Amino acid sequence: MELAKRKEFQNTYQLITAFAGEFGNNSFDHNLGNWRDEPGVFFVYDSEKNFFVVADRGQGVRQTLRDIRPDLPNDAEAIRVAFTEIISGRSPEHRGNGLKFVRRAVKGNSTFRLFFYSGRGEYQIVESKDFDGLGEKDYKGTIAILFFS
Amino acid sequence: MRIELKKFGEMLISRPAGREAYLAAKAYLLPKTKNEEIIIDFSGVEVLTPSWADEFITKLQEDFPGKVSFLNTENPSVKATLETLAELLKTGK
Numbered sequence: 141m142e143l144a145k146r147k148e149f150q151n152t153y154q155l156i157t158a159f160a161g162e163f164g165n166n167s168f169d170h171n172l173g174n175w176r177d178e179p180g181v182f183f184v185y186d187s188e189k190n191f192f193v194v195a196d197r198g199q200g201v202r203q204t205l206r207d208i209r210p211d212l213p214n215d216a217e218a219i220r221v222a223f224t225e226i227i228s229g230r231s232p233e234h235r236g237n238g239l240k241f242v243r244r245a246v247k248g249n250s251t252f253r254l255f256f257y258s259g260r261g262e263y264q265i266v267e268s269k270d271f272d273g274l275g276e277k278d279y280k281g282t283i284a285i286l287f288f289s
Numbered sequence: 290m291r292i293e294l295k296k297f298g299e300m301l302i303s304r305p306a307g308r309e310a311y312l313a314a315k316a317y318l319l320p321k322t323k324n325e326e327i328i329i330d331f332s333g334v335e336v337l338t339p340s341w342a343d344e345f346i347t348k349l350q351e352d353f354p355g356k357v358s359f360l361n362t363e364n365p366s367v368k369a370t371l372e373t374l375a376e377l378l379k380t381g382k
Contacts, residue, residue, distance in 0.1 A: 162340060169340075
């Protein structure tokens with residue numbers, strides 16, 4: 141692990157890796173056998189600009205929650221619920237804690253900045269504060285971008 | 290008994306891997322009686338996610354209620370994961 145060798149990330153590389161792992165887990169767990177077109181996860185990291193991207197061409201968050209929360213009015217609300225409530229699109233399976241873990245840990249360290257997109261929904265955590273809203277672009281699937289410096 | 294989690298790997302990340310680890314532990318490692326104390330030792334674990342932990346640690350706590358404790362939890366991802374699981378337990382989900 142490249143990050144582990146860098147002094148400035150000695151106490152955070154474990155969390156950074158765990159975040160990427162959880163986003164990747166979600167991509168596969170919620171889209172296996174049901175990919176929109178391209179199966180799998182896109183992952184890239186930049187060790188100079190200190191960020192990673194995990195993205196998929198899956199159903200998107202709102203669609204994965206449709207059976208248990210058909211009332212969600214838009215993509216932004218769906219993402220907010222996914223990050224703040226203990227809920228899973230694969231209910232009644234015992235799941236639903238990954239994004240809560242990410243939110244809690246990112247908010248707990250102001251060097252982390254998270255940008256998450258699905259459909260027209262956008263969710264950000266910057267300087268430990270979160271924000272959700274609707275954007276103009278409609279992302280087919282999900283995109284998670286984490287800056288860690 | 291003490292379970293050294295690093296024997297399942299240093300990077301404990303995916304849910305399927307956690308599920309498989311617990312099934313293997315049930316078959317070959319875990320005590321057959323529910324009375325024995327079980328200590329989970331996290332030394333040597335580099336990364337732990339709630340997805341993996343939910344399939345192993347949560348299931349262990351359900352199968353051995355009140356008998357599971359933890360050792361060497363300083364790793365930030367271990368600490369954060371256990372806090373997340375504890376919160377889940379509190380809300381009953």
